[in-house]
Amino acid sequence: MVWFSSPSDATTRLGEVGYLADPATATTAFLAGALEKPLLVEGPAGVGKTELAKAVSRATGADLVRLQCYEGLDEARALYEWNYKKQLLRIQAANDGQAWEETHDDIFSEEFLLTRPLLTAIRRSEPTVLLIDEVDKTDVEVEGLLLEVLSDFQVTIPELGTVAATRRPFVVLTSNASRELSEAVKRRCLYLHLDYPDTERERAIVTSQVPDLDDKVATQLVSAVARLRDLELKKAPSIAETVDWARTLLALHIDDLDAMAIDDTLGVVLKHASDTDRAVRELKLR
Known part of the structure; x- marks a missing residue:
């Protein structure tokens, strides 16, 4: 999918959905799609960082998947977790002589997997905008989780193997600069600073x-x-x-x-x- 054909196309189409992009914003949005690189948008609260991701979604007809970051966010909330209650019921139902190996393979299958925003965006075959909002509010440890996603657009689930994106999402990370992000994360992204407009x-x-x-x-x-x-x-x-x-x-x-x-x-x-x-x-x- 071609997200935008040129910076001027980005300006026009974003404007049609109510987002007036300046030349730097339009150029960076175009490059994020053309190069298939995540876009890190930094600036004070309320300058349109989150709205940019929403506008890209509206302008291109892509679905928006949003991960709202906060202190204490962990892998289970960002990536995936297992449906433990359903697994327990399955184990109890299998007590009538089924081998543990068979039960283990059964409960760690797609039926029991609960996908969270990061995994959801990676697995989608339709055009998707992945918004990782206020990434600076997460703990430093969460950045390690993001690195695998932002580097290769794939996720490793020990019980199921590696899940690679069939169609790379348009990724927008926003930050209010409340803390400095790691150089490893920044290196994988295009960078755009938004300030209050004149x-x-x-x-x-x-x-x-x-x-x-x-x-x-x-x-x-x-x-x-x-x-x-x-x-x-x-x-x-x-x-x-x-x-x-x-x-x-x-x-x-x-x-x-x-x-x-x-x-x-x-x-x-x-x-x-x-x-x-x-x-x-x-x-x-x-």
């Missing part, structure tokens, strides 16, 4: 998502968001929250984003009391 691009994103928003309000909105991000808040407004703010202003029929309107609707984009207090103080909203 006001012109963010305005384009907002107007594409909320086309009924007044041009004047859209300009005021992205300017206000840029000012909030400059305050070094505990959690800066994400692009999705900017869009939510735009929809809020449209719903409230606000045609001028003045200090009072900002103060009344700050809860849409700021989710910590300390951030709200700082914004009110620094922007002199009251």
Whole structure:
């Protein structure tokens, strides 16, 4: 499968599903498909890293398989595990004289295998986008598990042997850079850093998502968001929250984003009391 025929094709098709990719993003997305290499997307929370994988899925018609990473994630949750309850029932049912060798071969078969996202994506014959989200939140040990998958797109199951991908998925790893990933993982990936867009691009994103928003309000909105991000808040407004703010202003029929309107609707984009207090103080909203 050809994911994208060129960077310009990636720009066009991603744009058609609502993702406005800049030239670097479109080029890297094209290369990830053309070279069949995983794509590591790094940057602050809320800049569109996860949305990029979803947009590739929508633009290409591929199914999305998502592995949400977290502290304590292990092989059983990421790759596969055996259905122990069903195995136990099978062992109990086989107590009537069946040899253990026969029972062992029976219970370690496909019928008792529970596939998790990594194995699911590898075994699929249909076009698949594999999203490994927030990989920096996992323990370092999990990276060893990822190396086999990202290197050869295969997984070894001791009881069944090696399972190799018949069709390589389009792999996107996202990271908020809360910890440094190993060089071994980075070496196997293409790299893309996403940051908050400039006001012109963010305005384009907002107007594409909320086309009924007044041009004047859209300009005021992205300017206000840029000012909030400059305050070094505990959690800066994400692009999705900017869009939510735009929809809020449209719903409230606000045609001028003045200090009072900002103060009344700050809860849409700021989710910590300390951030709200700082914004009110620094922007002199009251």
